[in-house]
Amino acid sequence: MSRRAQWCFAGWIFLLVACMTPAWAADAGRLVEKDGKYVFVESMDPATKLLLQRAVKQGTITQEEYDNVVRESQERTYLLQPSFKAWYDRGFNFSMNDNDFFLKIRGRFSFRYTQRYRNEAYRESGDSKNYPELLGVFGDYRAGRSGDQASTFNLRTARIYFMGHLFNPDFKYYVQLAGETAENAQAPGALSVFDMNVTSTHIPWLNVQVGQYKVYFNRSQINSTASMQFASRALAMDAFTANGLNRRDVGITIMNDEEVYPVTYYLGVFNGAGPLVNRFAQFSSEEPTEGCPGGQTGGNPFPSPAGCPTNQRNLNANLRSNVNQLMYVARLQANIMGRAGYGEGDMAYSETPQMVVGGAYAYNPGIDTSTNNAFVGIDLANLSVRRQLAALGNGHMLGQGVVDFSTWTLDYAFKYRGFSLQAEYWFRNVIRQNKELPCMQTAVVGGPCTVFAPGQFGNATGWYVQSGYYLIPRKVEVAARYAYWDPDTHSGGDLIKQVDLSLNWFLSGTYDHQIMVTYSNVAMGQGGFAIGRSAPLPAVGATFPSGTVPLDARAGTLIENAIRVQYQIFF
Amino acid sequence: MSQQCCGFMFQRMALCVALIGLSSSCARLPYTTKVVHEDARVVVVLKQEVKALIYSHPVQLGPAELTDILQGFSFRPKQRMPLRWFAEENPPKPVFRPDELEALTGRLSEGLRAAGPGERVHFELHAPGLNPSLSRDVVGGWVAVRESYLYLTLEYVHVQIPIRKADLYDYNYPTPPPPPSEYLLYFEPGRFWVADQQGVSALDYRAFLNAPKIGASPGP
Numbered sequence: 001m002s003r004r005a006q007w008c009f010a011g012w013i014f015l016l017v018a019c020m021t022p023a024w025a026a027d028a029g030r031l032v033e034k035d036g037k038y039v040f041v042e043s044m045d046p047a048t049k050l051l052l053q054r055a056v057k058q059g060t061i062t063q064e065e066y067d068n069v070v071r072e073s074q075e076r077t078y079l080l081q082p083s084f085k086a087w088y089d090r091g092f093n094f095s096m097n098d099n100d101f102f103l104k105i106r107g108r109f110s111f112r113y114t115q116r117y118r119n120e121a122y123r124e125s126g127d128s129k130n131y132p133e134l135l136g137v138f139g140d141y142r143a144g145r146s147g148d149q150a151s152t153f154n155l156r157t158a159r160i161y162f163m164g165h166l167f168n169p170d171f172k173y174y175v176q177l178a179g180e181t182a183e184n185a186q187a188p189g190a191l192s193v194f195d196m197n198v199t200s201t202h203i204p205w206l207n208v209q210v211g212q213y214k215v216y217f218n219r220s221q222i223n224s225t226a227s228m229q230f231a232s233r234a235l236a237m238d239a240f241t242a243n244g245l246n247r248r249d250v251g252i253t254i255m256n257d258e259e260v261y262p263v264t265y266y267l268g269v270f271n272g273a274g275p276l277v278n279r280f281a282q283f284s285s286e287e288p289t290e291g292c293p294g295g296q297t298g299g300n301p302f303p304s305p306a307g308c309p310t311n312q313r314n315l316n317a318n319l320r321s322n323v324n325q326l327m328y329v330a331r332l333q334a335n336i337m338g339r340a341g342y343g344e345g346d347m348a349y350s351e352t353p354q355m356v357v358g359g360a361y362a363y364n365p366g367i368d369t370s371t372n373n374a375f376v377g378i379d380l381a382n383l384s385v386r387r388q389l390a391a392l393g394n395g396h397m398l399g400q401g402v403v404d405f406s407t408w409t410l411d412y413a414f415k416y417r418g419f420s421l422q423a424e425y426w427f428r429n430v431i432r433q434n435k436e437l438p439c440m441q442t443a444v445v446g447g448p449c450t451v452f453a454p455g456q457f458g459n460a461t462g463w464y465v466q467s468g469y470y471l472i473p474r475k476v477e478v479a480a481r482y483a484y485w486d487p488d489t490h491s492g493g494d495l496i497k498q499v500d501l502s503l504n505w506f507l508s509g510t511y512d513h514q515i516m517v518t519y520s521n522v523a524m525g526q527g528g529f530a531i532g533r534s535a536p537l538p539a540v541g542a543t544f545p546s547g548t549v550p551l552d553a554r555a556g557t558l559i560e561n562a563i564r565v566q567y568q569i570f571f
Numbered sequence: 572m573s574q575q576c577c578g579f580m581f582q583r584m585a586l587c588v589a590l591i592g593l594s595s596s597c598a599r600l601p602y603t604t605k606v607v608h609e610d611a612r613v614v615v616v617l618k619q620e621v622k623a624l625i626y627s628h629p630v631q632l633g634p635a636e637l638t639d640i641l642q643g644f645s646f647r648p649k650q651r652m653p654l655r656w657f658a659e660e661n662p663p664k665p666v667f668r669p670d671e672l673e674a675l676t677g678r679l680s681e682g683l684r685a686a687g688p689g690e691r692v693h694f695e696l697h698a699p700g701l702n703p704s705l706s707r708d709v710v711g712g713w714v715a716v717r718e719s720y721l722y723l724t725l726e727y728v729h730v731q732i733p734i735r736k737a738d739l740y741d742y743n744y745p746t747p748p749p750p751p752s753e754y755l756l757y758f759e760p761g762r763f764w765v766a767d768q769q770g771v772s773a774l775d776y777r778a779f780l781n782a783p784k785i786g787a788s789p790g791p
Contacts, residue, residue: 085701087701089701089706089731090746093701093702095701095702099702099703099704102702102705104740161741163740163741164740165704165740169704169739172739172740173740174740174741214743222743223743224741224743224744226744227743227744227745258737258742259735259736259737339736341736341737341745342737342743342745343737343744343745343747347745347747348736348745348747348748349600351602351603417599417600417602418599473599473600474747474750508749508750509749509750510746510747510749510750511744511745511747
């Protein structure tokens with residue numbers, strides 16, 4: 001959002017608040033306690049009321065006359081009152097035109113202290129496979145290396161929400177702006193639009209949501225970070241989003257009302273490219289001759305298709321060939337007992353058992369992990385897509401050319417009297433559109449391949465199970481979680497295992513105000529082959545654009561122990 | 572990953588499970604045993620006490636008697652320090668309005684007749700909330716009777732409670748009802764508001780009902 005737009009927005013909010021001054025609202029006295037007819041019972045001026053009561057006692061007026069004048073006074077007050085209300089209840093609420101228009105403004109802030117300890121492997125080799133850093137305009141790979149200790153304060157969540165309905169309560173809107181930075185961010189964050197969508201709930205079995213929002217795919221991502229049992233999601237949870245790039249996307253979903261029907265469906269179509277972007281952000285490089293890949297200065301890429309001329313021009317990122325692709329998502333969920341909802345933990349202290357099972361499938365074709373040219377994985381193309389992949393830990397897939405993601409998930413949740421159990425399983429079938437083994441080296445420019453990748457990239461799978469119990473109902477909870485993730489089923493020694501323990505204090509008995517102390521242990525294997533980071537590195541003759549030493553030359557298991565102390569308020 | 576590391580993590584997992592198992596005998600809340608009445612305006616349910624409290628239920632208290640009793644109660648929200656200093660300045664407000672008593676007392680009488688010795692009678696009075704599609708206005712609490720004492724505990728007094736389990740606009744965010752608030756209760760005439768054998772404030776309802784009545788002031 002530009003600075004000018006921010007000022008305009010702030011001015012609009014100021015005018016809105018100024019117009020709804022308490023003096024204006026208080027004249028009718030309707031905001032004291034109640035809505036509807038209940039408001040007016042107490043709205044008569046106390047002095048008038050006293051005089052009338054004394055008049056009845058003295059016999060000046062009859063009880064019937066008293067009743068009539070009170071009723072007429074109430075009706076007059078009702079007719080004179082402005083048709084808007086303003087109050088605070090989990091946000092600043094503004095209701096206009098007899099609730100035809102409603103605006104709720106909320107803010108969420110979480111402040112985190114992290115004390116982190118890492119083993120020597122983080123210093124020697126670091127992580128170049130799951131969470132590589134992509135730097136420079138060419139997005140060359142860097143390994144995330146660090147010292148053994150880190151002590152950081154972090155503004156983990158900084159959100160502003162605008163939500164409500166327009167015209168009537170069944171046409172809803174939702175806007176979420178975020179200004180936070182990730183825990184390991186290397187640059188300051190900026191205000192960004194996380195959610196912007198409208199929803200029609202006119203037909204309970206056919207709600208329609210359009211815009212940008214979190215894809216209804218897997219339980220751990222559908223749930224808000226405000227209602228978790230741990231300070232952070234497990235790493236595996238983030239890796240298995242529907243599109244593989246981000247938990248949010250732009251598209252349309254039809255669904256039925258989860259609180260009305262025992263079985264809920266969600267059917268969605270999205271760009272499949274992440275938030276605030278579409279498929280035009282993905283591109284490849286092509287020479288002027290159609291079908292001949294381009295992308296480098298020194299000559300044709302390899303293996304050069306038969307009939308392609310020698311290097312014609314240095315053309316990069318000039319072809320958008322998969323803009324006709326979309327992502328398709330389907331989710332089905334059954335409330336076996338009660339309605340467990342998506343929030344983690346049994347905050348509500350369910351009196352009866354709540355059990356839900358769900359499953360979902362997402363097909364996201366045509367993800368360009370890099371252009372299929374000589375400098376596999378380090379060319380200019382697709383920094384947006386590649387950085388999203390790396391940010392969620394799917395860095396193993398970088399450099400595999402165009403791939404199709406076909407992701408399945410199953411989930412389960414149970415809650416009863418403060419106890420909760422939740423689990424989820426994911427499987428992602430990664431289909432490379434270039435079926436042959438990735439070519440890593442040629443003897444000459446455009447020449448036949450001399451060295452191939454050691455094996456095909458496999459699929460990805462993972463699961464987690466977590467449980468919690470409220471030691472003091474609605475106030476103090478202990479929780480534990482174990483997460484398992486295999487980023488490449490064809491590789492060994494690359495498993496990522498995570499254990500978390502958390503002690504949570506919910507100060508107001510809701511998710512809105514909380515302090516969490518979460519201990520996490522993450523063991524991240526660095527085995528397996530990753531293009532551009534493992535030997536054999538890409539090369540043309542004696543030219544090694546990725547260098548001659550692989551980033552995993554001294555790979556070991558990366559172990560991290562961290563304690564996160566987080567304060568969060570949602571107001 | 573090394574076997575040593577795996578073993579370390581599984582040890583921690585076992586520790587977590589043990590911790591959760593041990594904690595499962597901790598604090599509990601009363602739970603619903605019977606729904607006496609439920610409609611859009613009034614809900615009355617019986618809840619089993621988790622502590623060994625023995626009441627004198629079932630009890631025969633008619634709607635008229637309950638109306639006499641309940642209209643004498645007033646309240647102030649119990650504030651924490653330092654807000655308590657300022658809250659003391661506010662006079663107590665009546666708990667129930669006449670229309671609320673009219674809706675409640677019949678069902679409450681029914682609940683007291685149906686309750687067992689270990690059960691308390693919970694009630695909720697519902698009205699449209701400030702945003703009726705989002706929340707409802709609730710006056711709620713529970714009553715119980717032991718010997719000549721009537722105990723009233725208020726949990727909500729005109730509190731906006733969400734209608735849905737998840738936010739109406741933020742679908743991914745659960746909205747459990749706010750936990751019960753604490754209120755300071757008063758009763759007029761004050762001489763019937765006494766402490767029982769355990770020092771808990773209660774209404775000596777038999778003495779109150781047997782006392783001569785003073786005419787009510789006219790008007791609502």
